[in-house]
Amino acid sequence: MPGTARAPKRRPHAPAKQPEHPATVLAIKMHVPMDETEALLRALVLAAHGMAEHGNDDAHMVLFLAREASERYHDISEAWIDLLQIARA
Numbered sequence: 001m002p003g004t005a006r007a008p009k010r011r012p013h014a015p016a017k018q019p020e021h022p023a024t025v026l027a028i029k030m031h032v033p034m035d036e037t038e039a040l041l042r043a044l045v046l047a048a049h050g051m052a053e054h055g056n057d058d059a060h061m062v063l064f065l066a067r068e069a070s071e072r073y074h075d076i077s078e079a080w081i082d083l084l085q086i087a088r089a
Contacts, residue, residue: 023087030080038077041070 044066051059 021087023083027080027084027087034073034077034080037073041066041073045070 045063048059048063048066051062
């Protein structure tokens with residue numbers, strides 16, 4: 001019996017994607033640099049502790065600056081979370 005021709009299957013169309021909110025795009029771009037910044041600040045604190053153990057007089061200043069920067073980073077991180085919540089709304 002000869003083969004029968006079949007109509008090609010129709011592929012379903014993906015629903016139209018809504019453009020992402022600009023705040024969402026910005027928050028995604030910020031994610032990796034923020035994670036890297038947090039890791040760098042922790043490394044700086046550890047380096048300051050190591051400097052202090054070896055008697056380096058500048059260790060206290062490095063530690064002070066690292067802690068100040070960490071506090072400011074924390075404020076930025078909270079604002080970033082607020083930005084994500086606004087973008088999701």
